[in-house]
Amino acid sequence: MKILLTPQARTLWHDRTITPVNQSYDAGAVASHTLTVRWTYTVPASTKTFVQAALIDILNRSAVAGTGISQARINATTAPLAALAIARAAVAHAVAENTNHSNVGSDILLLASDILEATTEQTVATTQVNYFITAKLAEFAA
């Protein structure tokens, strides 16, 4: 005897009720600093989240002596994997107006308890850097 199971019809994620989420850090003339998590997003229980876009843009405002970099990262932690950088941008301090950017334009699916977080780090004293780090997320019931 055959038992046929008909899958329950479910609408595609983009046709369900979506909660848009935007995580962002936009700061100008930031002084040197150690590793700092500027924003983080954890997927709630019974939820899935698409990362629709992730963008980093940084600008070195003036040239200074000394070695070192300023960098910003967006990391995704999807269990059981450790944090993985999905976007990173860095500038060298010897060049004024040095800019760098990183874009992720494709969807990344995060499951409940997965984490997306943005960090900055700036190693040389006397530097001033502008940071813009943002992600557009679409949250929906799993």
Place this chain on the structure above:
Amino acid sequence: MLARVKLTHTVNRGWHVDVPTYSMIADSFLPIIPGKIDKNGPLATTNPADPALNAMTVQVECPDNYAHPITGKIDNPRIRAIYQGNPKWDRPDYIPPD
């Protein structure tokens, strides 16, 4: 919800706020201590164990459903309900930053 909270430091994550979801508000670190804490955080030359950093706070934007309806503070039972089953956040001994 907007909240002014203390920060945590670990080797792996550096300075961060111990809640599941937040965004730091630019230029909101307090107190500003020349040579140690700037408006966007501790300077690279500041030792994370420096006692001057104990009073350091930052303003963050968190999801509105974190807030206790009466106190307005980040609430443990609400965080546990939102992140049910998460080994880090669904814990009775988790104390939200104040």
